[in-house]
Amino acid sequence: MAEAKTQDKTNFSSFCGYHQTWEGSSLDELTQTDANTPCGEYLRRYWHPIHITSELGEKPKLIKILGEELVLFQDKSGQYGLVHKKCPHRRASLEYGRCEDKGISCCYHGWQFDVDGTILKIPGEEDTDAGIRVKHNLRLGAYHIKEFKGLLFAYLGPSEEIPEFPLYDTFNIPDMTMTPYAAPFACNWIQVLDAIVDPVHTAFLHQSQFSDGFGKLGFIKFYHIDKQRILGTASRRVGDNIWVRVNELILPNFTQAGAAFAADGTQERHFGRSAFTRWVVPVDDEHCIAFAWGNFGERGDPHKYNTPEGMQMIEQGEVVDRTYEEKQNSPGDVEAVEGMGNISDHTKENLVQGDKGVALYRHQLRRFIRGLQKGVNPPQPSELSSKIIPTYGSDTIIRQPQHSASEAEDFKALEQTNDIVMNIIFSGDERVEDERDSQIIAQLKSL
Numbered sequence: 001m002a003e004a005k006t007q008d009k010t011n012f013s014s015f016c017g018y019h020q021t022w023e024g025s026s027l028d029e030l031t032q033t034d035a036n037t038p039c040g041e042y043l044r045r046y047w048h049p050i051h052i053t054s055e056l057g058e059k060p061k062l063i064k065i066l067g068e069e070l071v072l073f074q075d076k077s078g079q080y081g082l083v084h085k086k087c088p089h090r091r092a093s094l095e096y097g098r099c100e101d102k103g104i105s106c107c108y109h110g111w112q113f114d115v116d117g118t119i120l121k122i123p124g125e126e127d128t129d130a131g132i133r134v135k136h137n138l139r140l141g142a143y144h145i146k147e148f149k150g151l152l153f154a155y156l157g158p159s160e161e162i163p164e165f166p167l168y169d170t171f172n173i174p175d176m177t178m179t180p181y182a183a184p185f186a187c188n189w190i191q192v193l194d195a196i197v198d199p200v201h202t203a204f205l206h207q208s209q210f211s212d213g214f215g216k217l218g219f220i221k222f223y224h225i226d227k228q229r230i231l232g233t234a235s236r237r238v239g240d241n242i243w244v245r246v247n248e249l250i251l252p253n254f255t256q257a258g259a260a261f262a263a264d265g266t267q268e269r270h271f272g273r274s275a276f277t278r279w280v281v282p283v284d285d286e287h288c289i290a291f292a293w294g295n296f297g298e299r300g301d302p303h304k305y306n307t308p309e310g311m312q313m314i315e316q317g318e319v320v321d322r323t324y325e326e327k328q329n330s331p332g333d334v335e336a337v338e339g340m341g342n343i344s345d346h347t348k349e350n351l352v353q354g355d356k357g358v359a360l361y362r363h364q365l366r367r368f369i370r371g372l373q374k375g376v377n378p379p380q381p382s383e384l385s386s387k388i389i390p391t392y393g394s395d396t397i398i399r400q401p402q403h404s405a406s407e408a409e410d411f412k413a414l415e416q417t418n419d420i421v422m423n424i425i426f427s428g429d430e431r432v433e434d435e436r437d438s439q440i441i442a443q444l445k446s447l
Contacts, residue, residue, distance in 0.1 A: 024345030030365055031188045031343055033282040034067030042369045043252055044157040045378055047165055048281045049291035050082070050145075051152045052180045060104060062095040066156060067284045070143070076101045081115035082154050084141035117142035150180040151291060166381035168389045169433050170256065170277050176300055178277070178293035181311040183320075189253070189288040190362070191337040191344055193280045196247050196255040197222070197357030199234035201336070214264075218243075219414035222357045223422070227364065227379050231392055232357040235418040238265025240401040242414060244421045248393040249361055250381055251368065253280045256393025260314040262301045263395040270444040271425065271437060273299045274393035275314045286342035290315060387432050396421050398447050420447065 033040040043066055050065050051072055060073040062085065069085040071094040081104060085093055092108035103120055105112040112121040117140040125131030144155040144162055149171065155162055171178075185192050195201060203217045218236035225231065232247045243265035245258040256274035263269050278292035294311040296303045305314060312319045318332035327335050351359055368378040381389060398417060402410050424443045428436040 022345075022348060024348035026188070026343045027190070027346045027362070029369060030190050030362060031346075032285055033189065034285070038369045038373055039365070040066055042365075042372050042378060043282065044155075045161065045372070046157075046163065046252055046380070047146070047153045047155050048253070049151045049279050050154045050281065052182055052291075053147055053150050053152055054180075056152070058099060060095050060097050060099065062093070064283050064287075065154065066282055068156070071095050071097070071104070072145075072152070073097075073099050073104050075099050075103050075115065079103075079115045080145045080147060080152060082143045082145045083113065083115075083117060087111060088138055088140055113140040113142075115142060115145075149178055149293065151293070161377065163380045164382040166254075166389055168254075168277070168381075168391050169436070170273055170295070170391055170393075172388075172433060173273060173295070173297070173299055173437075174434070176273075176295055176297040177303065177306060178295055179306055179311065180291070180293055181308070181315070183290040183292070183312070183315045184283075185288050185290065185334060185337060186286065186342065187288070187338045187340065188285055188343045189280050189282040191340055192288055192290060192333070193249070193253060193255070193361075194358050195333060195337070196249050196257065197230050197232045197361055198355065199232040199245070199247055199357075200354040202234070216265075219411060219418055220354060221415075221418055222360060224360050224364075225426075226384065228381065228384065230357055230361050230364070233418055233422065235414040235421075236265060237402065237410060237414060238397075240399055241265055241268070241397050242400045242417045244396045244398070244418055246392050246394045246422075246425075247357075248274075248391060249357075250384070250391075251361065251364055251378075254278070254381065255280065256391055258393065258395035259301050261305055263397060265397055267397065268399055269395050269397040270441045271299075272395040274391075275301045276311075278315075385429075390429050390432075390436060392425055394425070396425075396444055398444070 030039055033043055050063060056072065056074055060071050063070055063072050071083050071085055073081050075081065076099060083094060085095065087094055087106040087108065089106065089109055089111050092106055094104060094106060096107040097104045100112055103112055103114040110123040111119065114120055119135045119138060122131045122135060146153045146165060199220055202214050216236040218234050221233045223231040228251045230249045233244060235242060235244045247257045249255055255278045258274065259272055260275040263272055274295060276292045276294055278290055280288055280290050282288045294306060294314055295301065296306045301314060309319050316333035318330055372378055400417060404410060421444065425440055428440045431439055
């Protein structure tokens with residue numbers, strides 16, 4: 001009898017669910033993105049992709065970005081517009097409006113607005129004192145919008161502070177096909193953004209989806225090379241090769257990595273570029289969309305993945321339309337991040353060394369958010385270079401047979417190779433585009 005009591009006590013101390021509270025709170029300073037929130041104001045200082053150009057059509061479209069309901073349209077002259085949802089006359093929704101030769105008109109009373117919000121017509125009131133006064137003093141809320149390579153970008157901040165549109169080197173890689181895609185997530189934006197500076201997760205979430213090489217943890221290192229950019233590298237041994245993979249985040253939400261399917265560590269590769277060029281854009285606090293180009297070609301992923309299903313696999317390791325059982329058998333990024341809840345309870349996280357990249361970028365976001373609250377504008381990506389902005393998301397696979405049976409010695413070889421490869425990549429920064437890439441590739445081949 002006494003032995004049974006002792007056993008019960010041991011079990012009681014181990015099974016402690018009853019005595020733990022697992023509900024925590026979120027990092028509101030980073031997760032709340034509506035207008036007039038600290039992070040929402042910060043994000044409004046940047047250009048964000050908001051829609052795939054080819055999916056807009058001839059009718060106005062209601063969208064939601066950063067907690068705002070907005071109407072996106074293209075008038076018959078080809079101009080794009082992004083305006084407040086409600087007409088300033090009697091608050092009818094412009095999603096039911098009509099695209100005119102110039103601007104958009106409201107379905108309710110026909111008021112017509114240009115893409116910059118200027119009132120063009122007030123039917124029946126053109127010559128009245130009230131009509132003249134309203135046209136002179138009133139504007140529909142409107143935002144700057146830019147079409148670029150099949151994506152529509154918007155700037156939702158103060159018009160007088162509009163930043164330069166950033167131009168990255170991966171926008172113009174020769175013989176690269178860039179196909180726009182959008183991947184929605186039913187969770188907060190930083191839950192999706194976390195993964196790009198978390199090279200550890202690929203060894204567990206993606207091994208069976210991409211290649212066996214992804215399943216090797218290897219040597220992990222993080223680089224905080226300037227105020228805005230954080231890199232996470234994973235160097236793995238695959239047979240006689242060492243594979244150095246670089247994940248990249250440029251704040252607030254621009255991400256690149258290596259290839260999804262073009263590299264598995266078995267074949268030499270020298271500065272192969274990212275499978276995607278991607279932004280994680282908040283819709284509201286509980287939803288976000290990854291807008292991106294899938295990159296296909298010799299330095300990207302194989303052209304056979306240039307399909308809707310292929311880009312879903314590149315984005316999250318699996319296709320989206322699957323049964324619950326299939327998702328349990330092979331979860332992808334969607335299941336991992338949405339499983340945390342619409343907004344994760346971050347105060348219950350227990351970060352370790354492999355989460356250094358996550359901690360670094362969150363810290364920098366806070367710095368920029370708090371700086372803006374004090375009147376200091378956050379840095380722009382265009383400040384990273386006076387020319388085209390160099391980026392680092394890539395794969396390099398070098399033949400280097402294992403010279404020692406010791407795991408510790410081989411781990412040291414992974415670390416040394418990682419540093420050599422990264423120093424070569426960094427050394428090209430003073431050169432531009434093709435010249436930079438050619439120098440980096442030549443030096444990597446010489447290894």
